Amino acid sequence: EPEVTQTPSHQVTQMGQEVILRCVPISNHLYFYWYRQILGQKVEFLVSFYNNEISEKSEIFDDQFSVERPDGSNFTLKIRSTKLEDSAMYFCASSEYLFRNQPQHFGDGTRLSIL
Amino acid sequence: SQELEQSPQSLIVQEGKNLTINCTSSKTLYGLYWYKQKYGEGLIFLMMLQKGGEEKSHEKITAKLDEKKQQSSLHITASQPSHAGIYLCGADVGAQKLVFGQGTRLTINP
Numbered sequence: 001e002p003e004v005t006q007t008p009s010h011q012v013t014q015m016g017q018e019v020i021l022r023c024v025p026i027s028n029h030l031y032f033y034w035y036r037q038i039l040g041q042k043v044e045f046l047v048s049f050y051n052n053e054i055s056e057k058s059e060i061f062d063d064q065f066s067v068e069r070p071d072g073s074n075f076t077l078k079i080r081s082t083k084l085e086d087s088a089m090y091f092c093a094s095s096e097y098l099f100r101n102q103p104q105h106f107g108d109g110t111r112l113s114i115l
Numbered sequence: 116s117q118e119l120e121q122s123p124q125s126l127i128v129q130e131g132k133n134l135t136i137n138c139t140s141s142k143t144l145y146g147l148y149w150y151k152q153k154y155g156e157g158l159i160f161l162m163m164l165q166k167g168g169e170e171k172s173h174e175k176i177t178a179k180l181d182e183k184k185q186q187s188s189l190h191i192t193a194s195q196p197s198h199a200g201i202y203l204c205g206a207d208v209g210a211q212k213l214v215f216g217q218g219t220r221l222t223i224n225p
Contacts, residue, residue: 004157031211043158043203043215056212091157095211103148104213108157 002026004107006092012113013082021077021110023092032075033093033104034067036060043091049075079112087114117142117208119216127222128194136189136219138204144184146207152218153200161189191221199223 005024013019025032034046048055049067064080075094079086089111093104118141128134138147146165150158162171164180164187171178175192191198201220205213 006157033211035213042217043205043213045212045214048211089155093158102211103160103163104211105160106150106158111155 004092004094004105006107006110008110010111015084015114016081019079019082021090023075023107024073025075025094026105029094029096031095034077035091036088038088082114084114087112117206117214119204119206119214121204121216121219123219125220127224130223130225131193134191134194136202138187138216140185140206144206147180147187148205149178149189150203150205151200152203194223196223
């Protein structure tokens with residue numbers, strides 16, 4: 001069964017450094033998403049992306065964050081200058097159709113630890 | 116903004132017993148998703164409910180969306196160790212954005 005893959009599974013970075021999290025969505029999916037889960041808290045929406053543009057973003061997704069689809073398969077989340085509070089599990093997801101009420105399929109996540 | 120509240124927050128049951136997890140929304144639900152998260156891993160899609168009164172089943176797991184579309188329940192029959200994990204409900208709040216509950220941690224004792 002097709003799946004969303006994320007790399008790396010764990011990333012340790014010094015505060016202030018840039019980090020790029022990578023995702024390969026399911027191949028025929030059109031919508032892509034990033035969520036994060038701080039330890040012990042709810043899974044939170046960060047951003048949705050369609051047709052090479054951001055569709056929606058949350059208040060968390062400030063100027064330090066950016067997303068990109070550099071080629072036909074990868075979808076990346078960049079944090080420009082990491083802060084301690086960026087430590088979390090980051091999940092990539094994708095869904096097939098444009099319309100509402102389509103299931104989003106999630107990857108296994110990247111655990112980001114900021115020192 | 117829409118909020119989802121799950122109950123209970125954690126549940127310990129004996130293997131073979133039935134159990135129910137509830138998800139209550141602060142607003143009408145237009146799409147309700149159930150996911151399972153194994154510890155430290157990703158979210159696995161279980162079921163999606165859209166219509167009031169809808170009920171879906173997959174193996175020993177049944178999910179329902181009430182008529183008023185503000186509450187959903189997840190029922191597991193004859194629980195097994197493989198059912199252990201964290202169950203999350205998620206609501207579609209538009210623009211394909213999901214809002215999640217805090218999760219219910221399920222432990223199955225042999």
